[in-house]
Amino acid sequence: MRAVALYGTLGSLVLTALTAAPAGGADPPTAEARGVTVAAERAAAVPIAFGRCPQAEMLPATVRCGTVEVPLDYAQPTGRQISLTVSRTKAHGKHAERQGALVFNPGGPGASSMYFPMVAGLPDWKRIAGAYDLVGYAPRGVARSAPLSCQDPRDFAKAPTQSPPDPSPAYKKERIAQAQAYAEGCARNAGDALRHYTSINNARDLDVLRAALGEEKLTFMGASYGTYFGAVYATLFPSHIRRMVFDSVVDPDPGQIWYRNNLDQSLAFESRWKDFRTWVAKHDDVYHLGHTADEVLQSYEKVRAKLTREPAGGTVGPAQLQAAFLKAGYYDDYWTSRASALSEYLKGNERPLVQQAAPKAESARGDENGNAVYTAVECNDAAWPRDFTTWDRDNSALAKVAPFETWDNAWMNLPCAYWPAPQQKPVDVRAAEGALPPTLILAAERDAATPYPGALELQRRLPGSVVITEKDAGTHGIAGGANKCVNGYLEDYLLNGRTPVRRAACAPHPEPNPVSLDERTADRPGRVPRAL
Incomplete structure (x- = not known):
């Protein structure tokens, strides 16, 4: 499942470990x-x-x-x-x-x-x-x-990059090559340890x-x-x-x-993406991005099209935009800051969007490490389709109804199609x-x-x-x-x-309140950050 990482004993008692008592025959005494x-x-x-x-x-x-x-x-x-x-x-x-x-x-x-x-x-x-x-x-x-590392962090953080919702055959071929190279990098760097x-x-x-x-x-x-x-x-x-x-x-x-869980996740993000746009439309007097969810989508697509031609700050292209707004699908704490950044960009001020979406050099090593572990665990845990035609068929069909996250999720997981280590039975x-x-x-x-x-x-x-x-x-x-x-x-x-x-x-917690563009969304007290 596509990961979004947001944040970054006792005494001298000697115990005899209890013998594992497996349920359902999952792990017999091997x-x-x-x-x-x-x-x-x-x-x-x-x-x-x-x-x-x-x-x-x-x-x-x-x-x-x-x-x-x-x-x-x-x-x-x-x-x-x-x-x-x-x-x-x-x-x-x-x-x-x-x-x-x-x-x-x-x-x-x-x-x-x-x-x-x-x-x-x-x-x-x-x-x-x-x-x-x-x-x-x-x-x-x-x-x-x-x-664990699978790639040079500088290459992992390279930007700007594209994120076409309807990828061409040539783009798919390019992403296949990248997935193969990434899987090979994991094997090269980890050696025999990769399977563990x-x-x-x-x-x-x-x-x-x-x-x-x-x-x-x-x-x-x-x-x-x-x-x-x-x-x-x-x-x-x-x-x-x-x-x-x-x-x-x-x-x-x-x-x-993990393959089916990722498809279900991409479908679910489409509904959550609409929840965000509906909220933005409700506060059009603040953000001026549209009175309906569809109008807000048009504003977003306008920004995405412009970033395709001219990346913001030289580093924020369509893929960076999508990754930033995906966080709004995870956490509604991000709704105010993301809506403000989109609004400001359309007014000619790209700085908030660059601040929120541009890759940060200081986090590149940690981001690449997290992605490497994510890939190794999910690829090792279960069998994945080995033929790209299966991925192409399933994600092409899903993207027709859930274009927001489908292909980006597929590209992130595609190294599992070419995984060099043994894949287990879940x-x-x-x-x-x-x-x-x-x-x-x-x-x-x-x-x-x-x-x-x-x-x-x-x-x-x-x-x-x-x-x-x-x-x-x-x-x-x-x-x-x-x-x-x-x-x-x-x-x-x-x-x-x-x-x-x-x-x-x-009952649900309250929706975020829109704030002026001069304010900043504070982290919610008490929340335990997590990822996935």
Whole structure:
């Protein structure tokens, strides 16, 4: 699924790792399963040594950092090891209130949660931070955790570039060549290690992290892609789970991973793109982009056509424009700034658009790294169509009804058609009745990045799970956001273990208020950034 990255322990207790108890035959006691036990026992015996965070992490002194060693290949647990970076703030509540560690993953694949402990200082997280050590980490391949790279970051960030909604045969041929070169670059840079970047290994790493934190059972919150490998974890290690939150759910059906999920995502973004344009039209007195969603689309297309001929600032072409406005499909926090930039551009002021859409040299390395991990995990996780005619047929048909994101999403994933590493059979996510404690699923009804049916599919596969729905809303990732009702369910679950019987609904959070062009949209307090 196309990723949009927005942002950038315990004592000396020695535990014997619990033996994995697979549900549904997903991961029988193979060499890899035994390897997890070996690695977890080793991690429990040598807890993480937390200390001052390296300057590269850019974290405040209140956050402490360390590393945990995990096997590159769980079939060889005493072989090559890789270090995963970990961050933590300790629970600030009274000793009797403390409930262990809460580990968070923001998705991607390819995103880091090293920043997560910083939410301890935010009002919406105060009570949770009183009860839990807040733990973030960079998964394998990400940032300083044995980083993966497939391409020179300068080439990855090259701009301006095109984004034709109806690509010509010549353009398709060009993108095929780029996809092949990218896949070859991944293999060349990673070598034999490339095949080990998978969701199942991310789940295994999570169990080793659990042991290294001194936790007999895991309390985990995953957002976006984090819900998928969190669900894989629940399948492999149901007896290791204390509490688990799935925020904005990837459809875990093996038939959806990952090719079909990406097609569904592109279709859903078309509806969310219209939601944004409808809101802009409602505030035409501020933005002057059109009185209807169709008129706003005409304004957008006018800008796109001009950028095709004359890139803004020399770096913002159609592809950069589309990527910037895709963020408005993920988060309505971006609606005011994006509408303002479009409005200003049509008045002759290109500066806001350049500020929002131009690639930033300082983030090129991190962006390329995130994309490399994203590609490796999704390509390794499942079989993808190997013949471009299949991609061409499916995306050409979809683009007729969902032109906004379809082809850009296809190009991002196309290296999987030429992937040099073995492609696995997806894990059949599920748990037996009574095997898991109650788990909490959070979902916005109009989320495009992870369409709502995925939440219902996960609930079907994990008996005892509860779905909290933010009705008629589409922001991707709703934990700690603007909806007090959602946050209330989250807090009650994490602090008290309480859930509704099966499902509950919350009214949508308020739509953004249009602001003057001189104002700036502030980050919403308390929100946990994520990606996917």
